[in-house]
Amino acid sequence: IDYARQGETIITWCQNNSPDLALSFQEAAGCTEVWNRIVPIIGFREDPDTGGGLPSNQVEPIHLPEPSEESLEAILKTVTETPANHREFLASALLQDNYISKLLAIFQQAEKEGRTEVLGLFFNLFRNIVLLNEISIYELLFSDEIFHAMVAVFDHDPTIKGEKKMQHRNFLSRVKFKQVMDIKEPTLIKKIHENYRMTYFKDVVLLRFLDDGALNTLGSLIYYNNATIVSHITEHPELVRNLVLKISEAVTAIENHTTQQGNKAEDEGVKDPFLFIQELCNIVKQMQVPQRDSFYNTLVDAEIFDSVERALWAATPLKHPWVWQASVDVLHSMLIHDSALLRSFLVARIPSKRSLLARIVTMVVSPEVTPGLVHQLGEILRMVLDPDAMQTSDKDIFLNHFYSANIAHADAALTQKINTRSTMFLQYNALEMFSMCAKQHGYRAKQYIMGHQVLQKATKLVQYDDRKLTLAVIRLIRTCIGSKDPAYAKCVEKNRLLDPVIDLFIANGARYNLLNSNVIELIDFIHRENIRNLIAYIMQEHGAKFQHIGYVDTFRMMAVQHQNNSSQDAVGDPTKDEKLQPTSDGVNEEAQCEYTYFEGDDDDGQEEKAPMMDLDEEDGFMPRKAMEEDDKEDDDLIASISRRQKTGKLKGTKKNALPKKINVSRKNVLDMSSTPMEETESPRKKRRVEEEMKS
Helix, strand or coil: CEEEEECCCEEEEECCCCCCEEEECCCHHHHHHHHHHHHHHHCCCCCCCCCCCCCHHHCCCCCCCCCCCCCHHHHHHHHHHCCHHHHHHHHHHHHHHHHHHHHHHHHHHHHHHCCHHHHHHHHHHHHHHHCCCCHHHHHHHCCCCCHHHHHHHCCCCCCCCHHHCCCHHHHHHCCCCCCCCCCCCHHHHHHHHHHHHHHHHHHHHCCCCCCHHHHHHHHHHHHHHHHHHHHHHHHCHHHHHHHHHHHHHHHHHHHHHHHCCCCCCCCHHHHHHHHHHHHHHHHHCCCCHHHHHHHHHHHHHCCHHHHHHHHHHHCCCCCCHHHHHHHHHHHHHHHHHCHHHHHHHHHHCCCCCCCHHHHHHHHHCCCCCCHHHHHHHHHHHHHHCCHHHCCHHHHHHHHHHHHHHHCHHHHHHHCCCCCCHHHHHHHHHHHHHHHHHHHHCCHHHHHHHHHCCHHHHHHHHHHHCCHHHHHHHHHHHHHHHHCCCHHHHHHHHHCCCCHHHHHHHHHHCCCCCHHHHHHHHHHHHHHHHCCHHHHHHHHHHHHHHHCCCCCCCHHHHHHHHHHHHHHHHHHCCHHHHHHHCECCCCCEHHHHHHHHHHHCCCCCCCCCCCCCCCCCHHHCCCCHHHHHHHHHHHHHHHHHHHHHHHHCCCCCCCHHHCCCCCCCCHHHHHHHCCCCHHHHCCHHHHHHHHHHHHC
């Protein structure tokens, strides 16, 4: 156990590879007392200045045995038993006097002689050296001078024997460095080599042994090297322009090979530019936002989109999958960073018949594309067509072009005759595209879906009994109904579009699967939103089929809702009829009264009369006779005040200060119906009368 005193109030200790522990004291006197008891037991040398052990920055140097086969076990013991807080001093000892190079020389001699036990010791020794997690050690191990000799040590894992023995050295000897971009900076090329070696070592060689600390350290070294590489490329735009030029030359080669029979564009010189820019964009995705922004702007200035557009039109996913995968990765990376970069290019290419947008939409519903690539293309379309991310000036132009020239490819896929699984797959993709459009584009999508009978075409696909296709149909119907547009609900009701879906749900029985869940959720949404025409359609046509379903309350609650709706429709809504009852001049009476009540002017000297309402006692309001008597009492009071004013008994009053007659509307009457007449008098009226009496 290694003990140390940190400052005046902290004592730390560490045992083997366990985490460091610390004991903190409130007062220095208590720390000194405990430390004085520890020192005699462990034989710790006192520091005359602090009274404790040696300060952490004055640890005595670690002395390693001289490299030899006989001292391997002692070296291994020293490396494994060194506490964590002394690892930097162990690293310093390993870096002195070419210590690691001497160990590797002994390893090579033992390998020639075939000493298996010694080779196993070397494997354990270098594995623990790597796990020291010291950057200075990593810089030496992955250098040009040491790496190839060091990686040979890891071919002799004692836990793997026979034919399964590792062959890292043989694999790395066959690796070739291809320089697609003409980089002449030696330090940059060195960092590229170091990155490859660290990545291979982290992901292959020591994947089973590396701890989180070592993984994080290696990952940080790789990240900083990548940042240096990307910064150098961004600062030299001519490198990017030359790369885009090589991509254009590769596209030209693909076009020429495509027109010539018997030739295939499999030349490595054609593949390398695409693979390089794909890897470069994957690296840039991990960088900080300013660095990504600078790099992608440099690519746009070099006209990368034009080259990608040509490449996707020239190549096919079956013959040139690497072209499509690399191009889609580049587009996806740039869209995640800033979708406006690609959308601006697509808007500028609207007049072209061979635009990038048309190619993407065509291939989404093409049987040639693999599922993984279709998913990426669909994600690209979703981000490009997102109206919230569009600029106002380009939104109408871009979306109008999409619905007039591109969406028809997806519509045509719905009517194709299904004869293979690939046909079902492209129809599934078309349904997903329409669901995305119905969710994002509102009235534009509605106009196309309703005008081209997309929902009717979609429900016909349920007959093929393909669950994935059926779920896509249900999602499309759910998305349309979920927009709460009555036109969609009317279309579903009129064309009985839920019939095949409900029949398939009943045939599915009580099996709990995605079909069951999606249909129940659809029915529950219609019930919760109380879409009357759909509730009536479902219960009248299929209500009897749901009577035996008891494991959810959705269908029972919909039946109750249907009964309530039917009762309301049969009895009628009195409130609704009363509100819509016209007056003699064709104006709604209630609206007229409320307008007079809220808009009337209360200023003195102006009198406005709202139309009096003929209310009967049976309506539940105050009897008309009582209202007339109350009005008469008010008039008598006002007349009395007027007479007193004329006789001079009310000093200081004005002739025009008489309160005006109170307008009565439905709101006044409703308030009076639940309170005594004394409480229903207008506060303004009371205040005026009181002021007259006081004066």
